Amino acid sequence: MRxxxxxxxxxxxxxxxxxxxxxxxxxxxxxxxxxxxxxxGWGVVFSDAxxxxxxxxxxxxxxxxxxxxNHWDDIDIxxxxxxxxxxxxxxxxxxxxxxxNILQARCEALGVKLVFETDVSDDQxxxxxxxxxxxxxxxxxxxxxxxxxxDTFQPDIDTRQCRFVxxxxxxxxxxxxxxxxxxxxxxxxxxxxxxxDTTSTFIVEAPESVWRAAGIEQMSQEEGVAYxxxxxxxxxxxxxxxxxxxxxxxxxxxIRFPRVICRQWVHWNTLPDxxxxxxxxxxxxAHTAHFxxxxxxxxxxxxxxxxxEEIRGRGHDGLPDALSRxxxxxxxxxxxxxxxxxxxxEWFENVERYAGSLPPEQFAxxxxxxxxxxxxxxxxxxxxxxVAQFEHWLARQAGVQPESLQLRxxxxxxxxxxxxxxxxxxxxxxxxxxPMAMYSCTDxxxxxxxxxxxxxxxxxxxxxxxxxxxxxxPDARITPGCPGLWNDxxxxxxxxxxxxxxxxxxxxxAMQIGHSGRKGxxxxxxxxxxxxxxxxxxxxxxxxxxxxxxxxxxxxxEMTRADMDRVRDDFVASARRAAEAGFDWLELHCAHGYLxxxxxxxxxxxxxxxxxGSLAARLRYPLEVFAAVREVWPEHKPMSVRISAHDWVExxxxxxxxxxxxxxxxxxxxxxxxxxxxxxxxxxxxxxxxMYQTPFADRIRNEAGIATIAVGAIFEADHVDSIIAAGRAxxxxxARPHLANPAWTLQEAARIGYxxxxxxxxxxxxxxQLETNLExxxxxxxxx
Numbered sequence: 001m002r003x004x005x006x007x008x009x010x011x012x013x014x015x016x017x018x019x020x021x022x023x024x025x026x027x028x029x030x031x032x033x034x035x036x037x038x039x040x041g042w043g044v045v046f047s048d049a050x051x052x053x054x055x056x057x058x059x060x061x062x063x064x065x066x067x068x069x070n071h072w073d074d075i076d077i078x079x080x081x082x083x084x085x086x087x088x089x090x091x092x093x094x095x096x097x098x099x100x101n102i103l104q105a106r107c108e109a110l111g112v113k114l115v116f117e118t119d120v121s122d123d124q125x126x127x128x129x130x131x132x133x134x135x136x137x138x139x140x141x142x143x144x145x146x147x148x149x150x151d152t153f154q155p156d157i158d159t160r161q162c163r164f165v166x167x168x169x170x171x172x173x174x175x176x177x178x179x180x181x182x183x184x185x186x187x188x189x190x191x192x193x194x195x196x197d198t199t200s201t202f203i204v205e206a207p208e209s210v211w212r213a214a215g216i217e218q219m220s221q222e223e224g225v226a227y228x229x230x231x232x233x234x235x236x237x238x239x240x241x242x243x244x245x246x247x248x249x250x251x252x253x254x255i256r257f258p259r260v261i262c263r264q265w266v267h268w269n270t271l272p273d274x275x276x277x278x279x280x281x282x283x284x285x286a287h288t289a290h291f292x293x294x295x296x297x298x299x300x301x302x303x304x305x306x307x308x309e310e311i312r313g314r315g316h317d318g319l320p321d322a323l324s325r326x327x328x329x330x331x332x333x334x335x336x337x338x339x340x341x342x343x344x345x346e347w348f349e350n351v352e353r354y355a356g357s358l359p360p361e362q363f364a365x366x367x368x369x370x371x372x373x374x375x376x377x378x379x380x381x382x383x384x385x386x387v388a389q390f391e392h393w394l395a396r397q398a399g400v401q402p403e404s405l406q407l408r409x410x411x412x413x414x415x416x417x418x419x420x421x422x423x424x425x426x427x428x429x430x431x432x433x434x435p436m437a438m439y440s441c442t443d444x445x446x447x448x449x450x451x452x453x454x455x456x457x458x459x460x461x462x463x464x465x466x467x468x469x470x471x472x473x474p475d476a477r478i479t480p481g482c483p484g485l486w487n488d489x490x491x492x493x494x495x496x497x498x499x500x501x502x503x504x505x506x507x508x509x510a511m512q513i514g515h516s517g518r519k520g521x522x523x524x525x526x527x528x529x530x531x532x533x534x535x536x537x538x539x540x541x542x543x544x545x546x547x548x549x550x551x552x553x554x555x556x557x558e559m560t561r562a563d564m565d566r567v568r569d570d571f572v573a574s575a576r577r578a579a580e581a582g583f584d585w586l587e588l589h590c591a592h593g594y595l596x597x598x599x600x601x602x603x604x605x606x607x608x609x610x611x612x613g614s615l616a617a618r619l620r621y622p623l624e625v626f627a628a629v630r631e632v633w634p635e636h637k638p639m640s641v642r643i644s645a646h647d648w649v650e651x652x653x654x655x656x657x658x659x660x661x662x663x664x665x666x667x668x669x670x671x672x673x674x675x676x677x678x679x680x681x682x683x684x685x686x687x688x689x690x691m692y693q694t695p696f697a698d699r700i701r702n703e704a705g706i707a708t709i710a711v712g713a714i715f716e717a718d719h720v721d722s723i724i725a726a727g728r729a730x731x732x733x734x735a736r737p738h739l740a741n742p743a744w745t746l747q748e749a750a751r752i753g754y755x756x757x758x759x760x761x762x763x764x765x766x767x768x769q770l771e772t773n774l775e776x777x778x779x780x781x782x783x784x
Contacts, residue, residue: 001026001316004132006120006145008032010297011283012138013103013112014057015304020110021058022312028112029130033119036104042168042202042244043195044099045176045294048090050301057305061106068102069094070194074175077364078235079355084364088382091176091294093195099297120144124269127277133316135269135279138300141258143285153281154263160290161349163216163254164205167225171239173200178367179235180351186210187351190232191292202241203291204228207349208256217251224251257345260288261338265327278323280307287334289341292348293371299334306330339689340371346695347371357702358727361393366726372691376415376721377752388412394725414754415724416717420463420731422671422707424636425584427463427731428506430724431745434711434733435466435512435587437478439524444471444484445493455500457738458507459760461745465507466733467494469514469589470578472570475538476515476595479524485513486570491577498582506758511578512642513629514589515567517598518542518556530682541567543598543605543612543621549682558607567595568625575629579637586633588626591644592679596622600661601644601680603652615657619664630669640709641665642674645696648684655696662704673700674709674733691719697729709733717748750774 003019005012008030016028051069054062069092077084107114120126123145127135137145146153169192177192187210191203211217216224225241245253265286267279283300306329310322347354347370354363368374380387391412396402398418420427433454440449450467458465471477471484484490494511501509521537522530532554541563542556559567571588578586590596598604599621605612611621626641633639643665645658653661662673675697678684686692693712701708710729714720720732737744749757750770759767 001311002131002133003028003136004127004130004134005030005136005138006123006126007137007139007143007283007285008034008100008104008114008116009138009140009283009300010099010103011285011300011304012136013100013107014301015136015138015282015308016112017061017103017107017110018057018304018308019311020107020112022308024111027130028107029115029132030107030112031115031118031120031126034116036114036116042096042166043093043193043200044096044297045193045195046092046094046298047294048092050298051092053302053305057308058106061102064102064106065094065099066092068098068196070196072175072194075368076173076175076177077367078177078179079360079363080180082360084360085175086364086368086379086383086386089176090382091193093193093201095195095199096297098196123148123279124271127269128271128273132277133275134319135277136282137279137285138282139285141260141284141288143281145279146262146281146285149267149279152264152267156261156263158259160257160259160345162205162207162345163211163256164203164291165224165228165243165254167202167204167228168199168242168244169202169236169239170198170242171200171202171236172198177235179232180355181231182355183210183214183231185213187355188214188228188231189348189351190228190235192235202232202236204232205348207352211254216254220250221245221248221253224254257290258288259290259338259342259345260284260286261334262286265331266323278319280323280326282307286330287338289334289337290345290348292344293337293341293373295337295341299337302333303330306333340373344371353699353702354727357705359397361390362725362727365390366728369722369726372722375718376725377718390725391415394418413756414717414721414752416720416732417749417754417757418724422638425508425638427508429461429463429745430720430731431462431464432510432709432731432733433457433460433462433465433738434735435468436735436739437468437482437525439479439481439526441481441483444474444477444482444486444490446483446490446497447493450483450493451497451500454497454509455504456742458501458505458509459763460738460741460743461749461757461759462507462734462738463731464510464585465501466510466512466585466587467497467583469512469594470494470574472513472515472567472574475540476520476567476570478516478520478594479522480533480536481524482516485511485574485577485581488577491581494578494583495581502582505760508584510585510587510640511581511583512587512589513571513574513578515570515595516540517593517595518546518548518553518604519593521554542595543618544607546604546606548593564611564621564624568628571625572628572632575633579632579634583637585638585640586629587640587642587674588622588629589642590622591642591674591676593644593681596625597644597680601647601653603647603649603681615660616664619661623664623668626665626668626670638671639669640672640674641670642676644677644680645675645693645700646677646686647680648678648686649681652680655699658696658700659703662700662706662708666704666706670706672707672709672730673697673704674711675700675729676711689713690715691723694723694728697723698727701729702727707731711735717752720748721752746770 179190188206194200289295395413540556547553694710697708697710707730711733
């Protein structure tokens with residue numbers, strides 16, 4: 001096979017040498033625009049796992065690369081005059097020039113033809129010149145080949161919000177270093193690491209707005225570098241910052257990172273001689289990953305490894321199938337890295353959010369877990385001492401007494417099991433049983449099912465159980481099976497459940513009140529959800545006369561001021577009954593397209609009066625209801641608000657809007673925001689994934705400055721620990737796992753080895769058995 005690699009970076013060189021190793025008869029040509037051994041850049045970073053892949057692919061070059069690496073385990077985080085260190089991370093750094101020189105020499109030793117100082121303007125002509133059977137487009141971030149065949153590759157390029165400059169210094173850092181400095185204009189951050197015996201990489205980054213406000217855009221290159229030297233002088237110990245971009249003028253060395261992803265990676269050309277030859281993207285030409293997770297070079301090398309393996313033994317006839325498999329396999333792996341890189345990128349774009357709201361200890365933890373690839377337990381594996389110390393600190397912040405912590409020296413308190421206090425209510429841990437519609441009431445009265453349903457979950461270890469949305473009037477119900485709180489019989493039925501929870505557990509119990517709005521008068525959830533009843537429908541109301549399912553749902557009547565008065569008073573009456581029933585907590589449902597939510601979203605509110613138009617106007621009625629309810633709800637008891645923080649529809653509520661919504665409810669007296677999303681429009685297109693709604697809780701907590709509840713695809717203790725420890729939310733609401741297992745909290749405690757948790761005395765024998773079984777299973781797994 002004749003292989004032409006256009007671009008002599010890591011991807012092209014490594015693929016070339018692997019193809020020669022695979023079959024010396026392969027003819028491989030790597031064409032590079034620069035001069036021999038004249039490469040640019042500072043250091044690159046790998047993980048230990050990436051190095052293991054290189055050792056398997058080519059032990060010879062891996063040994064030389066490994067010998068040139070600088071290895072370190074520690075990360076230092078400098079913030080607010082503090083330095084926080086975490087170990088066990090297993091990084092290796094090497095100069096980019098040194099890496100390419102090693103690969104170039106290895107290519108030459110194996111017989112790969114290296115062609116330098118050749119700027120490729122026509123890949124098809126070059127493919128004809130070398131009679132190539134396969135063309136690799138490894139021509140980097142600004143790939144001409146990707147641009148030429150953009151209709152096939154369909155690149156998506158997202159230019160990120162920070163400006164950064166890649167520099168070097170002779171200050172030798174003994175840990176991967178993150179340094180944060182606040183200026184009058186905002187935060188700058190540095191990413192620094194040693195990569196050889198004399199030099200470290202030093203990247204300086206800041207949001208575009210901060211960078212412009214600091215005046216760097218107007219500075220010469222020398223002035224911009226001097227600015228960074230002054231700003232980070234305490235870390236440089238008198239050493240200078242160095243650039244290797246003398247050919248660039250002024251602030252051109254400061255760039256914004258482009259995230260590249262391509263829908264297709266393979267394009268087939270028909271050359272003038274009639275042969276169909278594939279052009280395959282590799283490395284930065286196909287994808288990029290932000291430097292803050294150090295995976296760009298890793299991805300390039302692993303692209304080369306995977307494609308070489310797919311081609312092995314297939315010959316010319318098997319090439320289409322090999323390329324198809326390469327594109328499918330690498331596409332999935334790259335997406336995983338890019339998702340992590342997106343999380344990391346967004347964290348660094350929003351340093352102000354975290355530096356302004358989190359203590360240094362929690363800021364550092366948030367940084368370490370920013371990509372969501374490193375969880376709480378993964379961090380414990382890397383550095384158990386760091387995690388134990390942090391857990392003790394977090395427990396103290398939660399109000400756990402020092403003498404109690406001293407008794408836990410053998411077992412720190414996991415974040416999930418720290419207490420949480422608001423107003424006069426203390427929850428024993430951070431787990432909440434999320435409100436979940438059961439559709440199992442008669443005339444709005446909860447019966448034995450709800451007693452067992454909520455009672456068993458209160459016995460199951462959660463800090464609080466939340467009743468499903470309970471309707472404030474008969475016409476406020478979603479379905480005929482929904483619970484209500486509009487009469488005393490319902491109040492008394494709820495009191496029976498509340499009394500059971502209080503008498504038999506140390507859990508708290510919350511009531512969520514709401515009105516279905518345009519989504520009312522529908523079938524039970526296990527029937528045709530959101531579709532009208534086949535008979536017995538009642539009229540529905542909403543902010544505007546827009547049906548939920550066009551052509552299917554009733555068209556609601558637009559609420560008049562008289563309707564608003566009546567509904568507000570219904571909410572107040574239900575809140576009074578909730579207090580009489582003994583509930584510990586009250587939540588106002590302003591999410592999921594129900595009545596109050598329909599006022600907030602522009603998708604469902606087209607009013608032209610004072611309750612429509614701007615977000616402030618659309619919030620006017622929900623805030624009026626909240627204020628009226630808060631006035632009658634006992635002062636010592638908390639009140640939260642559930643919102644849809646994202647409609648997942650163009651033109652709907654966005655996370656930016658959610659910040660303003662949360663601020664408005666905070667100003668009105670809300671104690672907490674329950675951060676859900678969607679269900680406002682049937683046209684929604686959510687982006688699902690584990691903990692996919694947690695970023696909304698994170699932003700609201702740390703930008704609006706109000707406590708939050710995270711919800712959505714949280715299903716492991718490790719998720720809860722990571723969210724709480726990083727300050728992304730204050731509570732975690734668990735829904736579906738609690739449907740499958742009422743004792744989810746108790747089981748997760750046993751699974752992570754946390755023993756100091758109270759079980760109902762009737763179930764103590766089960767606690768011992770479960771812990772023994774899990775210990776035995778863990779020991780067997782460890783033995784292999």
